[in-house]
Amino acid sequence: MNHFSKAILLLVTGLSVACGQTETETETSLPQKGTAIPVEVISLQQSSFSSEITASGTFTTKDETLLSFKIGGVISKILVNEGDEIKAGQLLATLDLTEIQAGLAQAKLSFEKALRDQQRVERLFKDSVATLEQLENAKTGLDIAAQQVKAAEFNLNYSQIRASKSGFVLRKFANPGQLIASGSPVLQVNGAKNDSWVLQVSVTDQQWNLLAVGDPAILYPATSETGVNGSIIRKSQAADPQTGTYWIEVKPSEDKNLNLASGMFGKVVLTPKVQKEGWQIPYQALLDAQGDTGYVFVSSERKIAKKIQVKLGSISDQSVQVLSGLEGYNQLIVTGSAYLTDGSTIEIKNK
Known part of the structure; x- marks a missing residue:
C-alpha cells in the first residue's frame, strides 16, 4: 500500500470515530427508552383569584337625541353644522313662522270674539232675556277659544329647535328651504359636555x-x-x-x-369581584391548550407521570389559571414534559 492510500485510510478512520462519538453523545443526552425521565415538579396549592x-x-x-319640529312646515334656518359644539338652550333651527304666527293671531281673534259673546250673554241673563243654557254655552265657547290660543302658542314655541343640553351636533338630516313633516328628524345631538x-x-x-x-x-x-x-x-x-x-x-x-x-x-x-377557586400554574407546564381546555402532567407517588385534562381560566405570559382538573393531585411537572407520555417513569430532580 502506497503512502497516498494510507493517508486516505487514516482520514476515513478518523471521520468514522468522530461521527461515532457525536452519535453516542447525542444518544446519552436524550432519555433512553425504559429509563426514568428527569423532571422538575412544584407543589399544587389551591387558591382564590379573579379572572380578568x-x-x-x-x-x-x-343621551344621543333626535331633534325635530313639533309641526310640519318649511325650514327657515339651521344655525349649526355637524361637529359643532352647542350649549343648553341654544337656538339650532327654526321653521318659516308666517303660517304659524297667522294661526296664533287667528286663535287670539277667536278668543276675543268668544269673550265678547260671553259678556253679552251674561248681561242678557241678568235681565232674564237669555237662558242659563245660553250662558253656559257662551262660557264653554270662551274656554275653547282660550285653549286654542295656548295650543297655537305651544306650536309657535316648538317651531324652533333648541339644545336641551350642552354637547355636540352629530348629524344633520335636513337643510333650509326643505318642507319637512311633523316629527321628522332634523338634527342628532348628544350631551358630551356633561361628562x-x-x-x-x-x-x-x-x-x-x-x-x-x-x-x-x-x-x-x-x-x-x-x-x-x-x-x-x-x-x-x-x-x-x-x-x-x-x-x-x-x-x-x-x-x-x-x-x-x-x-x-x-x-x-x-375585573370581577367574584372570586374563583383554582390553581395558578407556570405557563411552561401547559400542553396542547385549545380554547378553555389543556393538558398537564402530574406525578403519581413521585414515580409515574400522568397526563390529565384541565379547564383553563385566564392565560398570561407567565402563568395560567386552572379552574378544575387538578383535584386530588399535589405534584405538577413543570419541566421535562416534552419527553413524557401518560405512564412514563420519572425521576424528580428539582434544583
Missing part, C-alpha cells in the same frame, strides 16, 4: 354572569396611550338577538381630557 375579562366596544353618551361618556362592550353569557355593577375596570380609548380607571354602571338583561351576546356599560372615572367621539373604538379590562 378583556372586551371591546364603542363609546357613546347614552356622560360610557363604553359599551359585548360579553358572553358566562362572562356576564361573573360581572356585576360596580366591578372595577381599566379602559383603553383609541385616543389615550394609557389606561383609564372606571367601573361597570349597567348590564343588559337580554341577549342581542343577532349575536347572542350581552352588553356591559363601563364609565370612566374621569373623561374630560380623553377627547372622545361618538362611536369611537375602545378596549376594557374588567
